[in-house]
Amino acid sequence: MASVSKEYLHLLWQGIYDVLRIEKSPEEAQALLSESVKGCGLQPPETLEVRRHEWKTAKCLTPIFEHVKLNNDSIAKPMGYVPMPLQDWQELKKQHGQNCPFPDGEALDALEAPYFPMDLQEAGQQAPQYYKKLVGALAGELKRLGRWTDAQAYATVLFELCKKYMLRLPARTQASFISLYDEVRIAAAKQVIATQQGTTPDEARYVLLKGDFKGIQGFIYDGVSQEEAGEGKGTARNLRARSFLVSFLTDYFADYLIDKLHLQTANLLYAGGGHFLLLASPLSGDLSIDAIEQEVNRLLKQFGSATFLLAATEPATGQDLDQNFSVLMQQLGFALQRKKAQAHLSYLSDMLQPLNTHLGSYNSFLKRLGSELPYLDALIELRFNKEVLSEEETKALKKEALFRLDTGSDIRYFMPYSVERKDVNKPPAWEKKQFYKVIYLNYLKPTAYIPYDTDYRGAYVCKLFGTYAPATEESIGKNKQEAPADKPGKTYVRTLSFEELAKSSYNEDEGLSYPLLGVLRMDVDNLGALFEIGLGEKASVLHTAALSRELALFFSHYINYLAEKFDVYVLYAGGDDAFVVGSWYNILHFTCRLRRRFASFCCENRDLTFSAGIFFCHDRFPVPKFAELAAQAEEAAKSEPALGASASDAAVKNAVSVFGVVMKWELYAQMLSFAQTLLEHTATQEETGAKEGKLSRSMVHRILQIIKSSFTNTYEVNVMALQRNMTGLHYWFARKGYTHDVIEKAEADVVKEVIKVILSAFRERELLRAYVLPTSYVVLKTRKIKN
Numbered sequence: 001m002a003s004v005s006k007e008y009l010h011l012l013w014q015g016i017y018d019v020l021r022i023e024k025s026p027e028e029a030q031a032l033l034s035e036s037v038k039g040c041g042l043q044p045p046e047t048l049e050v051r052r053h054e055w056k057t058a059k060c061l062t063p064i065f066e067h068v069k070l071n072n073d074s075i076a077k078p079m080g081y082v083p084m085p086l087q088d089w090q091e092l093k094k095q096h097g098q099n100c101p102f103p104d105g106e107a108l109d110a111l112e113a114p115y116f117p118m119d120l121q122e123a124g125q126q127a128p129q130y131y132k133k134l135v136g137a138l139a140g141e142l143k144r145l146g147r148w149t150d151a152q153a154y155a156t157v158l159f160e161l162c163k164k165y166m167l168r169l170p171a172r173t174q175a176s177f178i179s180l181y182d183e184v185r186i187a188a189a190k191q192v193i194a195t196q197q198g199t200t201p202d203e204a205r206y207v208l209l210k211g212d213f214k215g216i217q218g219f220i221y222d223g224v225s226q227e228e229a230g231e232g233k234g235t236a237r238n239l240r241a242r243s244f245l246v247s248f249l250t251d252y253f254a255d256y257l258i259d260k261l262h263l264q265t266a267n268l269l270y271a272g273g274g275h276f277l278l279l280a281s282p283l284s285g286d287l288s289i290d291a292i293e294q295e296v297n298r299l300l301k302q303f304g305s306a307t308f309l310l311a312a313t314e315p316a317t318g319q320d321l322d323q324n325f326s327v328l329m330q331q332l333g334f335a336l337q338r339k340k341a342q343a344h345l346s347y348l349s350d351m352l353q354p355l356n357t358h359l360g361s362y363n364s365f366l367k368r369l370g371s372e373l374p375y376l377d378a379l380i381e382l383r384f385n386k387e388v389l390s391e392e393e394t395k396a397l398k399k400e401a402l403f404r405l406d407t408g409s410d411i412r413y414f415m416p417y418s419v420e421r422k423d424v425n426k427p428p429a430w431e432k433k434q435f436y437k438v439i440y441l442n443y444l445k446p447t448a449y450i451p452y453d454t455d456y457r458g459a460y461v462c463k464l465f466g467t468y469a470p471a472t473e474e475s476i477g478k479n480k481q482e483a484p485a486d487k488p489g490k491t492y493v494r495t496l497s498f499e500e501l502a503k504s505s506y507n508e509d510e511g512l513s514y515p516l517l518g519v520l521r522m523d524v525d526n527l528g529a530l531f532e533i534g535l536g537e538k539a540s541v542l543h544t545a546a547l548s549r550e551l552a553l554f555f556s557h558y559i560n561y562l563a564e565k566f567d568v569y570v571l572y573a574g575g576d577d578a579f580v581v582g583s584w585y586n587i588l589h590f591t592c593r594l595r596r597r598f599a600s601f602c603c604e605n606r607d608l609t610f611s612a613g614i615f616f617c618h619d620r621f622p623v624p625k626f627a628e629l630a631a632q633a634e635e636a637a638k639s640e641p642a643l644g645a646s647a648s649d650a651a652v653k654n655a656v657s658v659f660g661v662v663m664k665w666e667l668y669a670q671m672l673s674f675a676q677t678l679l680e681h682t683a684t685q686e687e688t689g690a691k692e693g694k695l696s697r698s699m700v701h702r703i704l705q706i707i708k709s710s711f712t713n714t715y716e717v718n719v720m721a722l723q724r725n726m727t728g729l730h731y732w733f734a735r736k737g738y739t740h741d742v743i744e745k746a747e748a749d750v751v752k753e754v755i756k757v758i759l760s761a762f763r764e765r766e767l768l769r770a771y772v773l774p775t776s777y778v779v780l781k782t783r784k785i786k787n
Helices: 006-020 026-036 089-096 120-145 151-166 180-197 216-221 233-260 289-303 318-323 325-341 347-351 362-375 391-400 527-534 541-566 584-601 623-639 665-680 697-709 719-735 740-745 749-764 768-781
Strands: 206-214 268-272 275-280 308-316 378-384 403-406 411-417 435-441 459-463 471-475 491-495 517-524 569-573 577-583 610-617 655-658 661-664
Touching: 006 026, 006 120, 006 151, 006 180, 026 120, 089 541, 120 151, 151 180, 151 459, 180 275, 180 318, 180 541, 206 233, 206 289, 206 318, 206 325, 216 233, 216 569, 216 623, 233 268, 233 275, 233 289, 233 362, 233 459, 233 491, 233 569, 268 541, 289 308, 289 403, 308 318, 308 325, 318 325, 325 527, 325 541, 362 491, 391 411, 517 527, 517 584, 517 623, 527 541, 541 569, 541 577, 541 584, 577 584, 584 610, 584 655, 584 665, 584 768, 610 623, 623 655, 655 665, 661 665, 661 768, 665 749, 665 768, 697 719, 697 768, 719 740, 719 749, 740 749, 749 768
Parallel strands: 435 459, 610 655
Antiparallel strands: 206 275, 206 308, 268 275, 378 411, 378 435, 403 411, 471 491, 517 577, 517 610, 569 577, 655 661
16 A cells, blocks of 8 residues: 555545534644544644535435436435434444334334435434534544554544545535545545646546456355255355355455555445456556456465456546546446457466365365354454464464465465454464554444554454344354354354244244245346446546445445344345345345335435345255356346336336246235235134135135146236136135125125235236235245144
């Protein structure tokens, strides 16, 4: 990383100062900045410019989503965010209580609401109290920052504070939908390049460097091709380790290139979902784009990774960044496509070798990582000159580290750290380290230093990963093989097995009577077009930075909260996609809520949608196979005409494929709601015959079979079969006491809410296949395992 320049720091200090001035006097704000640097010897300017006073008058950030447009009209209702810092969910739980009610309907709970846009006037009314809390919290962290003794580490943590406290504050000189964080970081990134070239940001020459990590999904499943999901508790644990590692490494190597190119953290415009985007100076000499690819791919091989990097660059001027950024992104996309088509990438075949050819001890490594993940709040990266370590110290570091990386110039060990663990010991050879960094994982307190750090010279950063996995506390004596050897006490925390997940019911005390896994894969629709066209012809780097950051916030941060509520396992979630596993019941309801929350998060913008595929299987189904079949279902949702499309909707995308039927999200929600109604009016399997006022389970199963038999294929109605089935269905209902007169009067709830609805679907035909969902739902929910 480049030595930090005073111009770069000045931009960060100015932003912090402006935030402090919302509640503090000029003297108080200046004193807090001075206190923040007392350990590292830096000196902030004594007369910082006051850039914004009107924040105190209920000024709020407005959503970038209001300004994204492809095919639909703009959003009519103005929305805004309350000015709150970025916080982790555990911290929010402490503030609102561990048992914060989670509503069943559309309403947001107390933890969710501040992260979502609300009516702009309402946000403005709440803003003053949020600003007061925010400034108070920032002041406390600035005081703690005064312990740092290294200027570069100080700059890194200061940038983390900008991200935490400016994320939902409006910019000073830009449009209301640009955050202060984006305004400050883009200006700081430009300044780094200008300082390197000895010029001004307006005159500097830039390149955009885009990296795309390929083979991520293959990496997660590779090595489990012969394993079945329910073969043991270790499979879920190892999958969690794989999914975390690939997310961490793609983010880590983006930071690695920041160091390599002598940049600052602000120059990373975006990282997530296996992609990153850097703002850099033009590459030359040993730092060519091909050399960068080859070096990163060589390092990835140390992890046995089937993942590899493809990268491309595009030159840009300051004017391009401010006015033609969409064109730059299009050209970068074309450059990467050309890279993929090049036949001379001979190293790819080596990259794609099986994991065990690269790393013989890979399984034990995954077991250790998977066992640590339930405790892990941070990874502590220690860098050493290899020559200074004794043989005993090397052995001790290897034993304690979760993994290591040999860059050639140094060796890096990654140590686990848990905030709650009381028995924290200093790592071996701590005094011989060249450099150290504390990488917090979904823990958003950059000034919370580790207990044995008395040097205060390390960089502290906070990373967000969508990797939630349900876990349970278990007695060590019950399963000694699964328990980590170094955990004191009588209990340990482990990831639930797929067998346990398949039984889970998120809103019931007892598990499901018939366990079955649900596998969800989803992806944002038309993502390239959203960035290249949706932001407008004159879109700037600020627009792209704002949109990518908000999408990453949803899929790398919020999704963990929702997954915990529905007891599902986020196998992978990045900047625009997700892969989630849970019980069939939890996945159906999680998917519905995820879609509704995404729509709310995006201000109900109809151009911001995602499509999803859901596959169901038993808990011993092979992992690579259920991943493949869920991906096929996702592709069907994106490419096949969906039931329930209105005249103004596109026939494809913005849909879900479930039980082999592709339907629009509104129809999916209706069918899931009807499923619950049908369930209320269905007798359980253990009841003999139908209870009075209820349908028998066998009747529901018969209706499901009749629906399926009414179609020749996925889309074509078998008219003869449909007519025959309708006649048979009326006759069958009549035999159960539901005659034509009874149905017409519709006095009983079961007739009014269920039977008339089903018969109407047969008459209308168009949406009949959608009723496979509610009937299958009820058949599964009322089914029992045969002993």
